[in-house]
Amino acid sequence: MKTTLRIIRWFHWVFIYILLFGLFFGQIHPGVHAVAWTQPVLHEGNKLVETWRFRDAERIQTEHISLFYPPSLKPQARLIAREAERVYARFEQRYGLPLNDPVPVFLFPDRTSLQEHFFWHKGQSASGVYYSGAIYLLNPHIWDQKLPDPKADPQTWAKRFRRQGPLVHEFAHLYLDKITKGNYPRWYTEAFAQWVEYKEIGYEWTPGSNQRPDALYAYSDLLRHFDDLPDQALAYRESFLFLQWSIRRQGEDSLGKLHKELKRGQDFAAAWQEVYGETPDDSFRQWARQAGYQLRD
Numbered sequence: 001m002k003t004t005l006r007i008i009r010w011f012h013w014v015f016i017y018i019l020l021f022g023l024f025f026g027q028i029h030p031g032v033h034a035v036a037w038t039q040p041v042l043h044e045g046n047k048l049v050e051t052w053r054f055r056d057a058e059r060i061q062t063e064h065i066s067l068f069y070p071p072s073l074k075p076q077a078r079l080i081a082r083e084a085e086r087v088y089a090r091f092e093q094r095y096g097l098p099l100n101d102p103v104p105v106f107l108f109p110d111r112t113s114l115q116e117h118f119f120w121h122k123g124q125s126a127s128g129v130y131y132s133g134a135i136y137l138l139n140p141h142i143w144d145q146k147l148p149d150p151k152a153d154p155q156t157w158a159k160r161f162r163r164q165g166p167l168v169h170e171f172a173h174l175y176l177d178k179i180t181k182g183n184y185p186r187w188y189t190e191a192f193a194q195w196v197e198y199k200e201i202g203y204e205w206t207p208g209s210n211q212r213p214d215a216l217y218a219y220s221d222l223l224r225h226f227d228d229l230p231d232q233a234l235a236y237r238e239s240f241l242f243l244q245w246s247i248r249r250q251g252e253d254s255l256g257k258l259h260k261e262l263k264r265g266q267d268f269a270a271a272w273q274e275v276y277g278e279t280p281d282d283s284f285r286q287w288a289r290q291a292g293y294q295l296r297d
């Protein structure tokens, strides 16, 4: 265990050095987005570390997916691998996924193992995570008690998992990260992933408080402190609604143009302005005003 931690720490330091080098290089070559240089190395490094951490897991290798899973979840893993291939095919057909290697997907049996893996605190959880080129999934039976036995009724299992599961959302993160080489703010990747989910499977995340909030977080809050905002459901929801409105106004083509600018290494605000003709903050205020929302002080 100690050796494991030492190796993980060592890899983290290597990542930090690479990142610092990238940032320094970005400074001497202004306009070059720093993460673009480091991203392939980081993703490759993460894959190496994770493959090693999951060396005792079982593995399913399909054309585009490498799924690592605990032996107790074999029937689930088979269905998930099949679903992941479907989602992959959909992304490839619709957006063109710029991938050379299979996507690593890691399946965790319970919340504790997922929390320990990411050094999360006890209350923190998720049904899926995208991180550095890989997708991490929690055993679906933990977040959906109504799932049938996957061996007895694989069709219903797969259908429920497709509609409720995090695969489409996490693949959208992966796609955006690869296509823009990591050049986007946090609020945008969450908005985009929710938009793709909405579009592909009609799913919207609307837990309680965020259906008609009293006041919204300002754009600058979303941009600078997305993960620290106390009402995460609201931060996610307003990001989604704002992006959805922008896409409805300018058409879906605008997304492709925005991603192209980001891929070139253009700063997000400048890329947005180029495509939508105004700063993201101005677009945001307009959206909030016409939807009748107040902004928080």
Ligand SMILES: [Zn+2]
Pocket (backbone or CB within 6 Å): 169, 173, 189, 190, 193
């Ligand atoms: Zn997300």
